[in-house]
Amino acid sequence: MTSRPARGRRPGDPAITRQSILEAARATFARAGYERATIRAIASAAAVDPALVHHYFGTKEELFVAAHEIPVSPAIALSALANGQGTLGERVARAYLGAALTEGGPFEALVRAAWTNATARAMLREFIERGMLDTLAPYLGTPDARFRLILAGSHLMGLFMAREVMGFSALRAADLEYLVRVVGPTIDRYLTGDLDPAGQTEPQ
Amino acid sequence: MTSRPARGRRPGDPAITRQSILEAARATFARAGYERATIRAIASAAAVDPALVHHYFGTKEELFVAAHEIPVSPAIALSALANGQGTLGERVARAYLGAALTEGGPFEALVRAAWTNATARAMLREFIERGMLDTLAPYLGTPDARFRLILAGSHLMGLFMAREVMGFSALRAADLEYLVRVVGPTIDRYLTGDLDPAGQTEPQ
Known part of the structure; x- marks a missing residue:
């Protein structure tokens, strides 16, 4: 939680980033299957750094569960x-x-x-x-x-x-x-x- | 089994009648639900006598199972x-x-x-x-x-x-x-x- 008021969608907003990663994960898992979907591919589909995916969701199985x-x-x-x-x-x-x-x-x-x-x-x-x-x-x-x-x-x-x-x-x-x-x-x-x-x- | 050769689709063919009843049953159950779908309504949708439905399939639950x-x-x-x-x-x-x-x-x-x-x-x-x-x-x-x-x-x-x-x-x-x-x-x-x-x- 920060003190700035919510201003809707804008790049850099953690909630939006999280949401983009989840959507990219669902799409990538559905297309590539569980084993072949990598964190790297999901990060690329969400246009974020792979480290950020790990930071928000931990392992691939945890990301699958969250998505x-x-x-x-x-x-x-x-x-x-x-x-x-x-x-x-x-x-x-x-x-x-x-x-x-x-x-x-x-x-x-x-x-x-x-x-x-x-x-x-x-x-x-x-x-x-x-x-x-x-x-x-x-x-x-x-x-x-x-x-x-x-x-x-x-x-x-x-x-x-x-x-x-x-x-x-x-x-x-x-x-x-x-x-x-x-x-x-x-x-x-x-x-x-x-x-x-x-x-x-x-x-x- | 009768001795006459199969002649494809024609009214009165038991296999066709059976199939029409099964299709009518699936449609009627889907529309009316299990409890409200009656043998009478299913027979009417298949354009056959209710007695024929009982003859081929027995009870309503058996018809549901078959369908x-x-x-x-x-x-x-x-x-x-x-x-x-x-x-x-x-x-x-x-x-x-x-x-x-x-x-x-x-x-x-x-x-x-x-x-x-x-x-x-x-x-x-x-x-x-x-x-x-x-x-x-x-x-x-x-x-x-x-x-x-x-x-x-x-x-x-x-x-x-x-x-x-x-x-x-x-x-x-x-x-x-x-x-x-x-x-x-x-x-x-x-x-x-x-x-x-x-x-x-x-x-x-």
Whole structure:
């Protein structure tokens, strides 16, 4: 905050610069895909220095999250894995299900686009594989960490959609902390439990 | 099957009649919503007798499922709840995750439309509430049956999307029966288990 009064759009205004970078990022990611879109290319599309992009948004995954207003960033998910109240599963469920969705916002548009065309779908998949799983898998440290994270993540994604997008009354009516206690044990088992005890003890 | 050779499009051809009814159904459901679309209105739009619609497709929910090629019908879900190999949760998971998705088909279009506009979203929600839950909830027979079914259903829907639509390699690589054993205990607990043991034993 500075003391000068707002004077609308003018070059050098941090809010305008931030907005231009976000727009350039959405366009560049959509065109080049997640992996091939570089900070340098996004900076060039926004006509700013790459250092400024890093200064405002940090890493590429954080810029992707900001540009599409994704409810849960890798940093938030990692923090939920590492700290907070309750079991690991409860913390992760709370972070995910407690996230807000802006109706008609860039995240909705992104998921819609992922249904509509293969390029958008590949971009979202690459972001989840590189941006989310590469960050979170080392925390679990198991050989099947990516499978476990996808299991847990797709469960929470399905619930989030059923509650926030589809708006099923039975889910809307449930208190968030109740939902966290119901879902927590599942997430715990998926992330750190024995996934297939029957399969391991079967003699054949 | 009759013995006469196919002669292309002509009135009275059962395949053409079926197709007209499906098209009329999609259009009527989209316009009027699930609850207000009647078999009579759909028959009228297809210029056939309502009895013929019942003859080809049975109930309204079955017609909705057929028109949108929904991978799991209420009848299939009910059969999975009642019969089959393994635990209840394994049977339901197998029926759901084993379903096929036609890429670019009416089901994809329906889910996409549910993101895009409120009318389509309400139609899909009404179908699930009326067509699926009203059929399945009596089978569970518990006061929170609808909540339990939505919990289980949204989990399976999230997994189905992650595997069939997004195509995450960690999920694609997993054998279906392995996935069924991993997910089965969750579905069992959601449908018939104690959802919140900690909450019940807490003294406060």
